Amino acid sequence: MRILLIILFFLMVTQSLTSIMQVKYYQKFIRKITEKFDHCSTYELYTDVSKGSLFKTIVAVVIDANGKIINCYACKGLTIFARFRKEEVYHNITLAEIHQKRINQDRVNSIENVLDKIYLRKMEAISDI
Template sequence: MTTGLVILLIVLILSQGLFSIVQVKYYQSFIKKITTEQAGTEYEFYTEVVKGKVLRTIVAVVVDRDGRVIQCYICKGLTIFARFKEEQTYKGAQLVNYRTAAAEKRAPQVEKALSKIYTRKLEAVT
């Protein structure tokens, strides 16, 4: 019985390592795709991770100099199965509108991420 448990643990650990590698490769290829598309433009690209109680949400946004969202991508769910999806809801929104969302407990995770991105963009200017 103990040998079976040890084998199961080894398989689980190896699977987790393999799934992590797959997820990192996907993330890197997504980031490379977006940065290649935006190369040579005046737009800026930011990513932010917001941790929930169980799952985490990754938000990637392309913004113009004034802080207006040009593109917004959201990745949430279990790591290996999660993929970035473009979210049209935030397209054209101003980051400044989300400046206090990070402090609000009931704010959606995407808006908390946009608040953190706004803060980072503001720090980059000063």
């Protein structure tokens, strides 16, 4: 019983440390993006998460005033090992186009799913005004 408690304690400490590492990585990455686009007030940064059964997808997207994607970064996989990667496929596509694709197709990938969530959140904020 004592060994089981020691193992459980070790696993809890390990999980806490790796969670802290992931949060620090996320904060550093977001800070880097905001500093890069800080000079232009027409750009907006959005982030959102799509949780799968085992893996997570975190998307950070910079859009202009027209909703066109300037930069899109995705972090997919087991959170502890995943790193943000630039997704060039979505460059110069509008969030409205992603939303329309989601409406027309039954299945879209996890990044497009998150981009659609961002679009809907953005439209909800506009309609609340």
